[in-house]
Structure formats: structure tokens, C-alpha cells
Amino acid sequence: MFRSSVTEGFLLFSRPFKEDDTLCELWTEKQGRVRCRISGNPPEPYRQFEIKLSNKAGLPAVSNFRYTQPVLIDSNAARLLGFYVNELLYRLLPAGYGDSSLFGRYISTLLYLNEGENIQPVLRFFEQGVLASLGMAVDYQQDANSLPVVAGQHYRFETGRGFVADAHGRYSGERIIAVNRQDYNLKGALSLARECQRRQIDELLGGGQPILSRQWLVNLIQTKGASEA
Amino acid sequence: MAYTPATEELIRALQLLPGIGTRSATRMALYLLERDTDSARQLSHSLADALEKVHRCPSCRTLTELPVCPVCESTDRNTKLVCVVANDADRSAIEMSNRFTGRYFVLHGVLSPMDAVGPEQLGVFDLVDKVKAESIEEIMFVLDDQMESEATIYYITEQLKGLNVKCSRAMVAHLKNGSLDQAESRHLVSAIEHKREINIEQK
Numbered sequence: 048m049f050r051s052s053v054t055e056g057f058l059l060f061s062r063p064f065k066e067d068d069t070l071c072e073l074w075t076e077k078q079g080r081v082r083c084r085i086s087g088n089p090p091e092p093y094r095q096f097e098i099k100l101s102n103k104a105g106l107p108a109v110s111n112f113r114y115t116q117p118v119l120i121d122s123n124a125a126r127l128l129g130f131y132v133n134e135l136l137y138r139l140l141p142a143g144y145g146d147s148s149l150f151g152r153y154i155s156t157l158l159y160l161n162e163g164e165n166i167q168p169v170l171r172f173f174e175q176g177v178l179a180s181l182g183m184a185v186d187y188q189q190d191a192n193s194l195p196v197v198a199g200q201h202y203r204f205e206t207g208r209g210f211v212a213d214a215h216g217r218y219s220g221e222r223i224i225a226v227n228r229q230d231y232n233l234k235g236a237l238s239l240a241r242e243c244q245r246r247q248i249d250e251l252l253g254g255g256q257p258i259l260s261r262q263w264l265v266n267l268i269q270t271k272g273a274s275e276a
Numbered sequence: 277m278a279y280t281p282a283t284e285e286l287i288r289a290l291q292l293l294p295g296i297g298t299r300s301a302t303r304m305a306l307y308l309l310e311r312d313t314d315s316a317r318q319l320s321h322s323l324a325d326a327l328e329k330v331h332r333c334p335s336c337r338t339l340t341e342l343p344v345c346p347v348c349e350s351t352d353r354n355t356k357l358v359c360v361v362a363n364d365a366d367r368s369a370i371e372m373s374n375r376f377t378g379r380y381f382v383l384h385g386v387l388s389p390m391d392a393v394g395p396e397q398l399g400v401f402d403l404v405d406k407v408k409a410e411s412i413e414e415i416m417f418v419l420d421d422q423m424e425s426e427a428t429i430y431y432i433t434e435q436l437k438g439l440n441v442k443c444s445r446a447m448v449a450h451l452k453n454g455s456l457d458q459a460e461s462r463h464l465v466s467a468i469e470h471k472r473e474i475n476i477e478q479k
Contacts, residue, residue, distance in 0.1 A: 060390045060424075064295045072390065092423040105297075123430030126423055127387075134389040260389040267434055 051101040052077055054145075055115065057153070059133045061089035070106075073098070074136050074153065079144040083109050093120040093129055093157055119157040127267065128160045130260040131170065135177050138258060139251055144180075152176040167241070168231050174244045183251060185209065185243050187227035196223045204243045206250040218243075283309060335406070337382040337399055339364050347371070347379055354378040356413040360403070360432070362386055362425065366456040370418060373464040378416070381406065386424040387431060395431060404435050414442040416471055418456065421447065433474055446471040 056075035064070035069089040073081045075098070084106045090096050095116040101108040120129055132153065140146075152173060159169040178184040190196055191209040202223060203216035210216075210223060218239050225233040226240045249257065279287070283305055290301035308316035332338065333345035336358075340346075347353060357378030361367045367380050383398040385391075395401065406412065415436065419425035433443045446467040448459050456464065 060388060062294065062391070070295065123426055126427045127430060130387065130389050130427065137390050256392065258389075259392060259394050263387070263389075263394055263431065266395065267431065 051099065053097060053099045053111065054078060055095055055150070056081075056098055057095060058090045058092050059137050061085075072137060074133070074150070075100070075145065076147055076150040077145045079146065080136065080140055080142045081107060082142065083107050085109055085112075090114075091118055093126070094118040095154070119154065120161045122161060122163060124163060125157075125160040127260075128166060128170070128264065129157060131258065131264055132156055132160070132173055134258055134260045135174065135248070139177055139181065139248065146180045149176050149180045165231075167237055168229065171237070171240045171244060172229070174248065175240075178244065178247055178251075181251065183207075183247055185240075185247055187223050187240075196220045196227070198224055204246065206246045279305075332382075332384075336380045337384060337402070338367060338380060339382075352377075355410065357416065358403075358406070358412050358414070359416045359418055361418050361456070362420070366418060369456040369459060370464060370468070373461045373468070375465045375468050378414075381415075383428070386419065386422070386428040388424050395435075398428070400432055400435060403432065404439070407436060407439055407441050412441055414444060416468075417443070417445045417474075418448065418467070419445075420456075429474070443474040444471045445474050 054075040054077040056073045059072040059074050059080070061069045061071045064084055067087060069085045069087070071083055071085050071089050073083060073090075075081055078100060081100060083100065090112070091114070094114055096112060096114045098109055099111040101110065120126055136153070153176075156169055156173040156176075160166065175184055185204075186209045188196065189209070190202060191205065191211045194212075196202070196210060197212075198219075198221045200212055200220040201214055201216040202210040202218045202220060203213040204218060205211055210218065219235075222233060222236045222239050225231070225236040231237045231240075245261075252258070278284075286305045286309070287298070287301045290296055290304050291298065296304075308319070329341045330339050331341075333340045333342075333348055335344060335348040338345045338347070342349070354377045358381050359367075359370060359376055359378055360381045360383065361370065362383050362385060364382055364384075367382055370376050370380075381399070381403050383400075385393045385398055387393060387395070387398065403415075407415065415432075417429050417432075419429060429445065436443060448456060448463055448467040
């Protein structure tokens with residue numbers, strides 16, 4: 048457990064606490080997910096800040112707060128997508144588990160989401176980062192027996208194990224290799240990544256409540272599709 | 277176990293309240309049981325009474341003790357204009373400003389996946405059905421400018437796309453702690469009078 052540390056961070060979510068304070072869940076570079084009490088208004092979401100966290104009984108004390116970057120998301124659609132990214136961190140990562148690499152990936156994911164293009168590959172990229180941080184990344188390079196994935200072969204996916212060669216499997220080796228190269232132009236590659244990573248995430252949730260914001264996004268995409276059709 | 281089973285249960289129950297942790301809950305429980313049992317009985321009675329009588333208006337989700345809330349029941353209100361608010365306190369603040377003549381729809385929160393509050397909990401699809409069934413012409417959002425509120429407005433306006441309903445937003449200035457119930461009437465009136473239309477395609 049840390050004693051006192053200055054770290055970069057983002058706000059994951061906040062709720063009012065007592066009369067004038069805010070209970071904040073932060074995503075920090077060094078300490079990972081940290082819950083703390085902040086006097087007054089919470090930090091701006093999707094905006095990087097520097098903060099000093101000092102360990103004490105109960106919630107860590109917060110001081111020396113200052114923003115270090117401009118806000119990374121300024122569109123409403125990206126804000127909603129950011130909910131999904133934040134929920135993944137909140138639901139999957141244990142508190143106090145810092146991962147600088149994932150922190151960097153979080154920043155680049157927000158930047159890409161704000162551009163509003165190629166949303167699906169960006170979300171898959173972040174999911175895979177979270178899974179990798181927990182040692183549960185989907186291996187698109189090798190099958191469950193540590194053999195290289197073969198383009199001409201078919202595979203089935205087993206959560207926790209990976210791809211298993213199976214003549215009747217629904218995933219072609221060609222698509223798995225495409226996902227490994229992050230080449231989503233091949234038809235079916237994106238849905239393969241979505242399905243497998245979703246199953247892996249659900250496995251980590253252990254049968255608990257699914258990622259809530261995922262369903263909202265599906266509904267929203269369907270609504271947008273219907274209204275634009 | 278440090279306390280009796282019933283005391284432990286009370287401490288656990290008090291922690292269901294927002295912002296109440298173990299220590300506060302213990303302090304409250306012991307205060308009620310050791311020092312002020314009359315207040316404890318009154319609290320218990322008031323809670324049971326409120327739970328028995330108060331429910332959400334089936335039309336606008338406002339908390340009411342009547343089958344339908346007085347605003348929805350009234351024939352003097354503009355039925356084509358609906359004000360969407362986050363909670364009953366905000367609704368009450370707008371009503372006290374005496375400037376809004378339409379009806380309300382109370383979300384009872386804003387989108388917040390970490391609190392397990394999604395569109396179903398907010399009644400978003402009930403609102404969409406209401407717009408369709410009652411040919412509502414304008415939805416006016418009076419929510420704060422927090423990120424969750426912005427995302428909620430975006431989500432709802434996306435659901436309302438193609439329904440021929442105008443969406444507008446009243447931004448209240450000088451909010452204390454983001455609560456409308458602490459806003460001065462003149463600021464609320466100004467916000468309602470200067471509401472701006474939401475361009476659904478806008479960023």
C-alpha cells in the first residue's frame with residue numbers, strides 16, 4: 048500500500064458525499080483505481096490531472112490537484128462510448144492495481160473515440176489491453192496448444208484457454224490472423240474479436256452483472272441505424 | 277459480532293443510504309437505539325408510512341400520493357411541452373419558479389453504469405412511448421452540465437430522432453452544488469426563458 052504519491056489520473060465516476068463533498072473513483076497511472084473524497088466539485092471527466100494521494104485510515108487524502116492536459120473528449124457520442132471504457136476499468140480491474148501501459152492505452156483510446164471514426168476497432172483495442180493487464184488477453188497468434196494459428200484451419204474459442212483447432216469451429220484461421228494484425232478489413236474479423244473478447248470479459252465477471260453500458264451502445268447503434276435507414 | 281443481530285442489521289441497512297459508511301451508520305444506529313428511541317420510532321413510522329403512500333406517477337414518474345400527480349391531472353397545463361428533470365427536487369424547484377406551464381418527466385437519476393443506472397431505470401423508453409402516444413411537440417431538458425447528464429441528454433435525443441419532436445435545453449446558471457432546488461428563482465426563470473434548441477447532430 049502506498050504512503051504518499053503524486054500521480055497522473057482521470058475521473059472514472061463520482062457521486063455526492065455528505066453535504067458538500069464528492070466521492071470519486073479515480074483511474075491513476077501509479078495506483079490504478081483509487082476511491083477518494085474530494086471537497087467540492089469532482090474533476091472534469093476525460094481530462095488528465097495530477098494529484099497527490101496520501102494514505103491514511105479510510106479514504107486516501109487528496110491534495111495538490113491540477114489539470115495537466117486539455118479535455119480529451121468533447122463530443123456527446125464519445126462521452127457515451129467513454130462510459131463503456133470507464134466501466135471496463137471499474138468492473139474488471141482490482142483497486143490499487145496500477146498499470147502505466149494500460150493508462151497510456153486509455154489516453155489513446157479516448158483520443159480515438161473523440162475522432163468518431165473506426166470506433167469498433169478502438170474499443171476492441173482497449174478491451175484487449177484490459178484483458179492483457181489481467182493476464183487474460185485473447186491470444187490471436189497461437190492456439191490453446193501453443194501452436195501457431197494456421198490460416199487454412201478452423202477453430203473454436205474456449206474462454207480461459209483460447210482457440211482450439213476444430214474442423215467444425217466457427218472461426219477461420221485467416222480471420223484470427225487478421226485480428227492479430229489488427230487488420231479489420233477482412234469480413235468477420237471484427238465480429239470475431241468482439242465475440243471472443245466479450246466472452247473473455249464475461250468470464251472475468253464470473254457470471255455477475257454484465258457490462259451495462261455495452262447494451263446501451265448496442266441499443267443506440269440500432270436506433271441510429273433505424274433512424275438513418 | 278460486536279452488536280446484537282438486529283443492531284448489526286440496522287447498521288447494514290443504514291449503509292444503503294448514499295454517503296453513509298460503516299462508522300456513520302454505527303453512530304446513527306447507536307444514537308437511535310441508546311439515546312433517542314422516540315425519534316427512532318418516529319423515523320420507523322414515517323418511513324413505513326411514506327413507503328405505503330408514496331409512489332411514482334404513472335405518467336411522469338413524479339413522486340406522488342395520488343393515483344396521478346396534480347400536474348398531470350391538471351387541465352390548465354400545456355400537454356405538448358414536457359420538462360425532463362433528474363429528480364423530484366429539481367422538478368419542485370422549477371414548479372416553484374411559477375414560470376413553467378408544461379408537464380414533467382422525472383428520470384430519477386442520470387446514466388451511470390457504475391451505479392447500474394441505465395436507460396430502463398431512467399424510464400427513457402417510457403418517455404419515448406409518451407412522446408409518441410401524446411403527440412408531444414417539445415421536450416425541454418433541465419439537467420446540470422455534468423458529463424453523465426450530457427450523455428443522458430444525448431442518449432434520449434438519439435432515441436427521439438425521427439419522432440418530430442423539438443428538443444431544447446435550459447441551462448441554469450449559478451448553481452450551488454449542481455442542485456436546482458438551491459437555485460434562485462430568477463436564474464431558473466432566465467434559464468427557461470432562454471432555453472436553446474438542441475441540434476441533434478451537434479457535437
